Amino acid sequence: MSPVGVVTMSPKRKKAVSSVQTRSGPFPWSGTISRDFTDAFNVSLKAYWDQVKKDNRLKLIDIFCVFLVVVAFVQTSFMVLIRDTFPFNAFLAGFIVCVGQFVLLMSLRLQLVSPFDGISKNRAFGEFVLASLILHFISLHFIN
Amino acid sequence: MLRNLLIGLSVLLITVSARCVEGSKTLVLYDERLTTISDYSIMFDSMKERDYKLDFASVANETVTFSLFDGDQRLYDNIVVFPGKGKSLNKHLGVKSLLKFSKHGGSMLTISSPDGLADSIRLFLNQLGIYPSPKDYRLTDNFQEKSDSFKVASSRVENKFIYNSEKESLVFANSSVALLDNREQIFPVLAAPRTSICSGKGDNVWAAGSQAYLIAAFQALNNGRVTWIGSTEFLKDSNSHANGRFVEELVKWTFKEKGVIKITGHDHSHIDGTSYEQAPYKIKDVIQYNIGLSQWNGEQWQPYDADDVQFELKMIDPYYRLTLSPGKKENITRWYTTGDFRLPDHHGVFTFQVDYKRPGLTFVSVSDVKAIRHLAHDEYPRSWEITNAGVYLSGIFAVIFAWIVFVIFFVSTSKVNRKVNVEKKNK
Numbered sequence: 001m002s003p004v005g006v007v008t009m010s011p012k013r014k015k016a017v018s019s020v021q022t023r024s025g026p027f028p029w030s031g032t033i034s035r036d037f038t039d040a041f042n043v044s045l046k047a048y049w050d051q052v053k054k055d056n057r058l059k060l061i062d063i064f065c066v067f068l069v070v071v072a073f074v075q076t077s078f079m080v081l082i083r084d085t086f087p088f089n090a091f092l093a094g095f096i097v098c099v100g101q102f103v104l105l106m107s108l109r110l111q112l113v114s115p116f117d118g119i120s121k122n123r124a125f126g127e128f129v130l131a132s133l134i135l136h137f138i139s140l141h142f143i144n
Numbered sequence: 145m146l147r148n149l150l151i152g153l154s155v156l157l158i159t160v161s162a163r164c165v166e167g168s169k170t171l172v173l174y175d176e177r178l179t180t181i182s183d184y185s186i187m188f189d190s191m192k193e194r195d196y197k198l199d200f201a202s203v204a205n206e207t208v209t210f211s212l213f214d215g216d217q218r219l220y221d222n223i224v225v226f227p228g229k230g231k232s233l234n235k236h237l238g239v240k241s242l243l244k245f246s247k248h249g250g251s252m253l254t255i256s257s258p259d260g261l262a263d264s265i266r267l268f269l270n271q272l273g274i275y276p277s278p279k280d281y282r283l284t285d286n287f288q289e290k291s292d293s294f295k296v297a298s299s300r301v302e303n304k305f306i307y308n309s310e311k312e313s314l315v316f317a318n319s320s321v322a323l324l325d326n327r328e329q330i331f332p333v334l335a336a337p338r339t340s341i342c343s344g345k346g347d348n349v350w351a352a353g354s355q356a357y358l359i360a361a362f363q364a365l366n367n368g369r370v371t372w373i374g375s376t377e378f379l380k381d382s383n384s385h386a387n388g389r390f391v392e393e394l395v396k397w398t399f400k401e402k403g404v405i406k407i408t409g410h411d412h413s414h415i416d417g418t419s420y421e422q423a424p425y426k427i428k429d430v431i432q433y434n435i436g437l438s439q440w441n442g443e444q445w446q447p448y449d450a451d452d453v454q455f456e457l458k459m460i461d462p463y464y465r466l467t468l469s470p471g472k473k474e475n476i477t478r479w480y481t482t483g484d485f486r487l488p489d490h491h492g493v494f495t496f497q498v499d500y501k502r503p504g505l506t507f508v509s510v511s512d513v514k515a516i517r518h519l520a521h522d523e524y525p526r527s528w529e530i531t532n533a534g535v536y537l538s539g540i541f542a543v544i545f546a547w548i549v550f551v552i553f554f555v556s557t558s559k560v561n562r563k564v565n566v567e568k569k570n571k
Contacts, residue, residue: 086532
């Protein structure tokens with residue numbers, strides 16, 4: 001399942017297309033496309049695990065991101081469940097703090113993987129902490 | 145001392161000013177060629193007994209001058225107009241002066257007959273929306289014993305405030321009818337029988353059945369009343385055994401001896417009694433509104449009882465229309481209250497209004513314009529006071545707590561990672 005494998009797929013697909021008349025399915029090439037997709041998915045998954053394995057901090061960031069998605073989902077489904085947006089400012093505060101934290105984490109992650117020119121990883125982390133504190137402060141005031 | 149004197153004086157005034165709320169100075173206009181006043185002695189005697197001051201004036205003689213007004217001052221409170229033979233009633237009594245009289249709150253009892261109705265009266269009635277039949281058009285009912293003199297059951301009187309009796313039968317003869325506009329100020333009193341027709345010479349039918357009216361009443365927004373009766377025979381002494389009571393009540397109503405109500409007071413406040421001036425209303429405040437109503441019974445004011453008094457809280461549209469429930473009773477006043485009700489969740493300038501207009505009663509209306517303010521920024525409930533906000537609050541605190549844990553781990557693991565990296569590089 002290396003990238004090389006993907007390259008070797010293409011001649012196979014050509015064969016499949018040439019034998020359209022003989023095959024009876026409505027989408028004769030669908031099998032190959034899903035196989036392509038599965039391959040691509042597996043490749044990227046593997047690349048991801050490789051990346052995470054190198055740096056525990058990335059793993060930590062990703063876990064936090066998943067947690068944020070869960071918290072945001074819980075709040076939204078609560079709002080849908082009670083069929084009432086009141087108190088809407090509280091919902092906005094709760095939801096936006098998740099989104100904002102997610103964005104901040106993503107920018108931190110970007111800089112950890114490939115630092116921007118002239119900005120060290122430590123400085124990136126400092127900025128992340130400062131921005132997060134401001135975000136929490138604003139959220140708490142918004143929910144009042 | 146002075147107070148006692150004033151009270152004594154006002155008692156005196158009340159006894160002097162008789163039964164009509166607004167005054168009993170009455171002008172009776174008649175045409176001596178058509179009408180003999182002595183034919184109506186029972187009606188006029190009964191009015192005199194009730195302290196009416198009657199002036200009789202014949203309009204037949206054009207040289208007689210009389211006037212309804214002294215400048216803008218009404219000289220009479222009431223007018224009774226009998227049919228006139230001539231085209232115009234009198235050169236001093238045009239439509240304009242009759243309209244002015246009505247605009248100044250005067251009351252009129254107009255009687256027409258097939259023998260004649262002066263143009264000025266007809267035009268005046270047409271302006272109100274009452275259209276009497278033309279000259280020489282008579283109402284006949286061939287289903288009754290005598291086709292030109294017929295009986296109408298008093299239970300057919302349509303306005304119970306004017307007359308309320310089930311058993312009598314009223315006698316009409318030589319009668320004209322009127323068609324009525326569909327107007328809220330017009331109160332139809334008595335419709336012609338279903339089997340009757342109003343026709344002129346040569347079977348010219350002008351109106352048929354109960355589309356035409358024998359008696360109609362009109363009350364302007366200033367509570368000036370006009371009653372129209374289609375037959376002079378109806379009022380005559382010879383018919384008073386049948387019609388007497390109804391005629392008396394009709395005269396009483398027309399000249400405001402009955403069917404008169406007034407508002408004695410109105411107020412609104414917070415339920416703890418704090419007035420608007422002390423604490424202006426804000427949205428969703430609980431308040432109550434009270435109004436007191438009195439009715440004139442012919443001699444004095446007394447509490448007015450009804451179950452259809454409604455209060456409106458309006459800002460262009462009514463936000464509330466509440467039927468008031470009767471409350472405490474004072475001397476002459478019955479108080480009505482909304483009970484406690486919550487102001488709408490909408491700020492703005494609202495009108496607190498009772499607009500009580502019922503056919504047969506004087507129109508009363510009172511309104512008070514007050515602003516309802518919105519909540520100040522510190523009057524909204526805080527999130528921790530709202531149960532549902534708990535979910536979102538705990539969401540935020542979960543994120544903050546997780547963030548602190550994250551930072552701690554991040555700082556501590558970063559060193560480990562560096563070692564790992566260093567080790568890897570060393571390898």
